[in-house]
Amino acid sequence: MADRPRRPEGRPEPDDPTVTDLPAIGGSASGRDGRPADARRSEPGRRSEPGRRSEPGRRSEPGQRSDLGRRSEPGRRSASGRRSEPAQARPSLDDPRMVPVVSTPTRSRRRRRILQAGIIVLVVLAGNFPYVNSWASDRYNDWRSHQPDYMRDNGRWDIVADSGSRSIHAAMLRTGKVLLMAGSGNDKKSFDAKRFETILWDPSANTFQKIATPWDVFCAGHAFLPNGDLLIAGGTKAYEVLAADAPDGKKKEYQGLKDSYLFDPISERYVKTGFLQHARWYPTLVTLANGAVVAVSGLNDKGDIDPGNTESFDAGSASWIEHPELRKEFPTYPSLLLTADGRLFFSGANAGYGPASLEARQSGLWNLGNNAFQAVPGLPLPEVNETAGTVMLAPAQEQKIMFIGGGGVGDTQVATDRTAIVDLTKPQPTWERGPDLSSPKRYPGAVVLPDDTVLVSGGSRRYRARDTLTAELYNPATNTFRPVADPHVGRDYHSEYLLLPDGRVAVFGSNPLSDDNTFETRVEVYSPPYLYAGTRPVIRAAPNAITRGTSISLSVSQKVGKVRLIRPGAYTHVTDTEQRSVALPITSQVDGTVTVSVPENANVLPGDWYMLFVDNGANVPSVATWVHVAQ
Ligand SMILES: [Cu+2]
Numbered sequence: 154m155a156d157r158p159r160r161p162e163g164r165p166e167p168d169d170p171t172v173t174d175l176p177a178i179g180g181s182a183s184g185r186d187g188r189p190a191d192a193r194r195s196e197p198g199r200r201s202e203p204g205r206r207s208e209p210g211r212r213s214e215p216g217q218r219s220d221l222g223r224r225s226e227p228g229r230r231s232a233s234g235r236r237s238e239p240a241q242a243r244p245s246l247d248d249p250r251m252v253p254v255v256s257t258p259t260r261s262r263r264r265r266r267i268l269q270a271g272i273i274v275l276v277v278l279a280g281n282f283p284y285v286n287s288w289a290s291d292r293y294n295d296w297r298s299h300q301p302d303y304m305r306d307n308g309r310w311d312i313v314a315d316s317g318s319r320s321i322h323a324a325m326l327r328t329g330k331v332l333l334m335a336g337s338g339n340d341k342k343s344f345d346a347k348r349f350e351t352i353l354w355d356p357s358a359n360t361f362q363k364i365a366t367p368w369d370v371f372c373a374g375h376a377f378l379p380n381g382d383l384l385i386a387g388g389t390k391a392y393e394v395l396a397a398d399a400p401d402g403k404k405k406e407y408q409g410l411k412d413s414y415l416f417d418p419i420s421e422r423y424v425k426t427g428f429l430q431h432a433r434w435y436p437t438l439v440t441l442a443n444g445a446v447v448a449v450s451g452l453n454d455k456g457d458i459d460p461g462n463t464e465s466f467d468a469g470s471a472s473w474i475e476h477p478e479l480r481k482e483f484p485t486y487p488s489l490l491l492t493a494d495g496r497l498f499f500s501g502a503n504a505g506y507g508p509a510s511l512e513a514r515q516s517g518l519w520n521l522g523n524n525a526f527q528a529v530p531g532l533p534l535p536e537v538n539e540t541a542g543t544v545m546l547a548p549a550q551e552q553k554i555m556f557i558g559g560g561g562v563g564d565t566q567v568a569t570d571r572t573a574i575v576d577l578t579k580p581q582p583t584w585e586r587g588p589d590l591s592s593p594k595r596y597p598g599a600v601v602l603p604d605d606t607v608l609v610s611g612g613s614r615r616y617r618a619r620d621t622l623t624a625e626l627y628n629p630a631t632n633t634f635r636p637v638a639d640p641h642v643g644r645d646y647h648s649e650y651l652l653l654p655d656g657r658v659a660v661f662g663s664n665p666l667s668d669d670n671t672f673e674t675r676v677e678v679y680s681p682p683y684l685y686a687g688t689r690p691v692i693r694a695a696p697n698a699i700t701r702g703t704s705i706s707l708s709v710s711q712k713v714g715k716v717r718l719i720r721p722g723a724y725t726h727v728t729d730t731e732q733r734s735v736a737l738p739i740t741s742q743v744d745g746t747v748t749v750s751v752p753e754n755a756n757v758l759p760g761d762w763y764m765l766f767v768d769n770g771a772n773v774p775s776v777a778t779w780v781h782v783a784q
Contacts, residue, residue, distance in 0.1 A: 304685040307638040319672040320662045323649035325721035326418040327381040327762035336371030368412040374436035379444045379760030379784035386413040387433035406456030409434030427472035431462045435485035435505045439730040442755035450483040486726045488543035502541035504726035509562040531584040537569040542599035546629045548736035552577040558594035564616040568593035598650035601734045603766035603774035611644035617666040649724040654777040690769045692778045702753040713747045714770030718763040760784030
């Protein structure tokens with residue numbers, strides 16, 4: 154930036170791509186020709202990509218800034234000035250030999266020299282002004298971001314660990330540990346060496362543990378079973394081969410696997426299940442109210458997109474069952490959510506591959522009873538629905554879904570700041586535009602917090618480039634965003650976001666385009682404003698098993714305003730079919746005992762382990778207690 158002339162008022166130059174972030178709908182290269190977008194896609198660093206240089210995360214590394222600061226230290230340069238000072242041995246005035254041979258500088262000469270030295274110092278300072286300025290403002294921002302009043306309004310971010318792992322998938326286990334699955338981690342060398350990695354992070358102890366990984370879990374799909382085991386299906390059979398590297402000159406796509414495993418959070422091991430009926434790479438898995446898990450989409454073992462084969466996992470026999478009657482084609486990693494009437498809602502968001510046509514990406518409700526699909530129209534800017542976030546707003550009973558940011562299909566450089574909300578309790582639901590994000594974002598992270606707000610963080614303005622170091626909180630009560638503290642680390646493709654049981658949010662991964670296929674392994678944690686807003690309530694006792702349609706009592710340290718069951722996340726590629734926050738309405742509250750009713754509808758509250766939070770009536774949540782909702 155230093156050698157770049159600054160424009161008045163610090164406005165970006167016209168050639169700065171941020172100036173023209175709004176997508177050119179209709180005229181963009183996002184391809185409405187119906188051809189698969191995958192032809193334009195390449196996973197690891199593609200050399201011809203623009204935006205390679207823009208890895209803002211790196212620029213913000215503290216070490217670098219202080220280097221720059223050192224260069225601009227005025228003290229060093231002024232030392233040269235000192236050398237030009239006249240000799241110190243001035244004869245005393247009462248010395249009888251007092252006829253100076255070596256002339257002492259006259260007053261005006263001395264003044265001129267001091268002035269010259271001063272000018273040199275000023276020139277040096279002015280030349281380095283951007284560095285000095287940014288160093289000083291970094292120090293100031295760092296100080297300010299740790300002031301109690303600032304944290305109470307904005308929360309704070311902390312880099313807490315380096316996992317050392319190229320995590321592509323993250324799941325919050327009922328033991329409080331986080332499963333970080335990398336497999337080959339989008340690294341062909343690891344794939345060729347059959348080096349597949351999984352690590353388990355314990356956020357309380359901040360320790361990591363390696364887990365033996367028997368297959369390449371890279372780009373599988375996952376969902377929790379009602380007993381809290383994580384089901385993971387699919388993975389990588391082969392990496393893509395670019396046309397330039399293929400003997401026949403034809404590009405070969407990534408190929409999927411039929412492998413399927415459970416991760417048991419207690420034994421902390423993968424357990425093999427029956428194979429998928431169809432090989433899948435970039436599939437979506439979603440658990441139904443009856444405990445079955447549906448798998449859709451993905452690239453098959455030839456690298457072709459799945460033409461609409463639906464299958465479901467039966468936990469009793471640990472096998473996958475074909476459903477030829479349920480044929481529905483989706484783009485890869487479609488965002489699917491289980492809705493209150495049992496239908497699966499496709500938000501229209503996805504990541505990866507698939508036809509670019511709007512019909513193939515039409516949002517709607519899919520009835521698994523008869524394969525009917527009811528379109529949900531009205532999504533603003535439907536051409537920019539890839540790499541968008543989808544989140545079920547709290548409480549889940551209200552059935553409001555939010556669509557967040559996103560970009561053009563494939564590796565187009567378009568991003569949008571658009572959000573949209575749909576109310577699925579209406580018989581003919583229609584998307585309505587929501588408030589804009591602070592900036593256009595592909596791959597935004599979206600996490601429902603126990604105070605019902607949604608943290609939207611990270612993302613990038615370009616395809617795996619130009620990360621946005623911003624975060625904001627969406628308040629569903631006011632339908633507004635407000636900016637909060639900025640994260641330190643940029644996150645785009647292959648990044649993951651999870652709510653922790655202590656009310657913080659942990660963020661992992663990121664795989665920006667670069668020559669060396671770089672991967673962000675630092676773990677950053679967001680502590681929301683409520684952690685600085687007063688004494689947290691404490692759940693002193695709660696049942697650890699809950700049945701739908703009953704009432705339960707909790708012993709709490711103070712009067713409670715609301716009670717939430719939050720289903721832990723299982724996140725990959727801006728897709729998390731799991732996270733939802735279900736309200737437990739308070740029926741009575743006397744002397745530290747609060748009684749709540751548990752919803753009856755298994756589509757709203759599917760069987761699984763949940764994080765139970767209470768708050769203090771002023772949106773300050775407790776630490777969660779894990780409870781099991783019976784299947
Ligand atoms: Cu991927």
